[in-house]
Amino acid sequence: MRKLILFLLICISAKVNAQVYQEMPQYGYRANRMAFDSTLQIPTVCGVPTIKSVVKYTKNGAIAYDSCNAVFYTYNPKTLTWTAVSGGGGSTDTTSLSNRINLKVNISDTSNMLTKYLRKTDTASLSNRINLKVPYTGATQDVDLGAFKISAQSFQVEGTNGLGHIHFKHQNSDATATGQSTVLYANSNGDLKYKNAGNYYSTLKTQQTADRVYTFQNKSYTLADSSDLSAKLNTADTSSLSNRINLKLNIADTSLLQSKSISSYTILANNTSAAANATAQAFRDTSGTYTGTITWTGVTAPSGATNHSYRLTQVGKCVTLHIALVFATNGASLTAVQMTLPTGAPTPIQPTGLTASITNMYPVSSQLVNSINQLILGSASRGFLRNNTAANGFEIFVTFSTAAVGQVGVIAQYWTN
Amino acid sequence: MEYIRQKIDVTNKTNQIAYTVVDTTGWALPLNEHPSIVEHPEIFEISEDQIPVNAQYLKYI
Numbered sequence: 002m003r004k005l006i007l008f009l010l011i012c013i014s015a016k017v018n019a020q021v022y023q024e025m026p027q028y029g030y031r032a033n034r035m036a037f038d039s040t041l042q043i044p045t046v047c048g049v050p051t052i053k054s055v056v057k058y059t060k061n062g063a064i065a066y067d068s069c070n071a072v073f074y075t076y077n078p079k080t081l082t083w084t085a086v087s088g089g090g091g092s093t094d095t096t097s098l099s100n101r102i103n104l105k106v107n108i109s110d111t112s113n114m115l116t117k118y119l120r121k122t123d124t125a126s127l128s129n130r131i132n133l134k135v136p137y138t139g140a141t142q143d144v145d146l147g148a149f150k151i152s153a154q155s156f157q158v159e160g161t162n163g164l165g166h167i168h169f170k171h172q173n174s175d176a177t178a179t180g181q182s183t184v185l186y187a188n189s190n191g192d193l194k195y196k197n198a199g200n201y202y203s204t205l206k207t208q209q210t211a212d213r214v215y216t217f218q219n220k221s222y223t224l225a226d227s228s229d230l231s232a233k234l235n236t237a238d239t240s241s242l243s244n245r246i247n248l249k250l251n252i253a254d255t256s257l258l259q260s261k262s263i264s265s266y267t268i269l270a271n272n273t274s275a276a277a278n279a280t281a282q283a284f285r286d287t288s289g290t291y292t293g294t295i296t297w298t299g300v301t302a303p304s305g306a307t308n309h310s311y312r313l314t315q316v317g318k319c320v321t322l323h324i325a326l327v328f329a330t331n332g333a334s335l336t337a338v339q340m341t342l343p344t345g346a347p348t349p350i351q352p353t354g355l356t357a358s359i360t361n362m363y364p365v366s367s368q369l370v371n372s373i374n375q376l377i378l379g380s381a382s383r384g385f386l387r388n389n390t391a392a393n394g395f396e397i398f399v400t401f402s403t404a405a406v407g408q409v410g411v412i413a414q415y416w417t418n
Numbered sequence: 419m420e421y422i423r424q425k426i427d428v429t430n431k432t433n434q435i436a437y438t439v440v441d442t443t444g445w446a447l448p449l450n451e452h453p454s455i456v457e458h459p460e461i462f463e464i465s466e467d468q469i470p471v472n473a474q475y476l477k478y479i
């Protein structure tokens with residue numbers, strides 16, 4: 002039994018040792034919803050916390066952390082309400098900042114504050130110097146330019162209630178309306194008036210709508226405009242002058258007469274069956290030394306010094322041509338001569354059917370004489386203006402019975418385009 | 419090129435002096451056999467001078 006009791010005591014002792022206070026674990030003591038470590042971990046909720054325990058909830062305060070909104074809450078057991086902890090952020094110092102700003106100097110105060118520090122010894126001089134300048138606007142005193150002039154594109158006197166005026170003084174000592182002084186002004190109608198030294202008012206000119214030229218008429222110094230001067234002009238002949246001018250040809254009409262320069266080798270004519278304005282037609286009259294090609298048929302061609310010439314006159318489409326072949330020495334036993342048209346002669350129209358080689362087109366008149374030109378040869382000559390052998394040009398061909406020709410005269414008339 | 423010309427006074431050969439060249443178109447024989455030379459050697463001669471631009475021509479028959 003004793004052993005049993007001993008055993009029991011030992012066991013009881015062992016049991017009792019198990020209830021001995023032990024040191025906290027290394028990482029703190031944990032209670033429900035709280036932990037004590039290097040930090041204090043408190044009840045954490047999402048949103049506004051609530052009291053779940055009913056123990057002394059009207060006596061003990063509480064804290065909790067809303068991890069969803071990062072807000073720390075305190076519980077007031079008196080009011081039974083949870084309140085988010087605030088303060089300590091950016092807005093908490095606004096009052097302090099405002100107070101600090103209020104302690105600064107206002108910028109509006111600086112002029113008064115700094116006035117006593119400004120140097121004012123030269124202000125009177127500056128003011129005087131400024132007063133000597135011509136005021137741009139708002140002048141409050143006379144501007145004395147002395148002998149200097151005002152130079153501007155326009156000069157305007159703009160008074161108030163009819164007081165605008167220009168005051169002319171003969172000299173500076175003349176007072177207004179006394180001595181040699183005159184005031185020039187415009188009344189409410191725009192009439193130009195003046196008041197002289199005798200306070201005598203007079204109208205120089207009434208207001209005009211058109212530009213006028215004013216001048217002094219005589220020693221009365223009355224101004225007169227151009228309408229007044231018209232009576233002084235000699236206008237007796239103006240009507241006659243006007244009529245005479247009307248009878249003249251307007252420069253714009255000269256083109257209708259077509260009497261000015263016209264094209265070369267033209268003449269003005271009316272080639273119609275009715276009256277009409279003249280139109281340009283071909284015209285030329287030229288002459289000179291004949292330098293065309295001459296071809297004789299016979300035994301001996303005329304020789305020696307030559308004095309060939311030609312003249313052609315064209316009126317419209319008709320051409321008259323004269324060629325004179327002049328030699329100093331007669332030829333012998335000749336029966337024909339042909340000559341090309343002179344340079345510049347109009348191209349003949351080839352009559353219908355007369356276009357082939359050496360086809361005769363227009364008859365010519367020809368005469369043969371001897372070299373002295375005192376003997377008309379008896380040989381009858383006949384000739385034509387014809388196409389040349391190659392049919393690419395024209396020539397005058399004259400044939401005659403055998404003769405000793407010294408000179409040949411040919412007149413051909415043909416038509417051209 | 420040789421051709422036949424009517425004899426002239428060579429000392430007075432100007433533009434105002436007639437210069438006549440015999441038309442030998444179609445003549446295939448030597449020029450010295452041309453009728454102008456054969457029949458009237460006193461009037462015509464063979465020349466190699468340059469033909470002036472204002473020369474006249476003669477169809478010798």
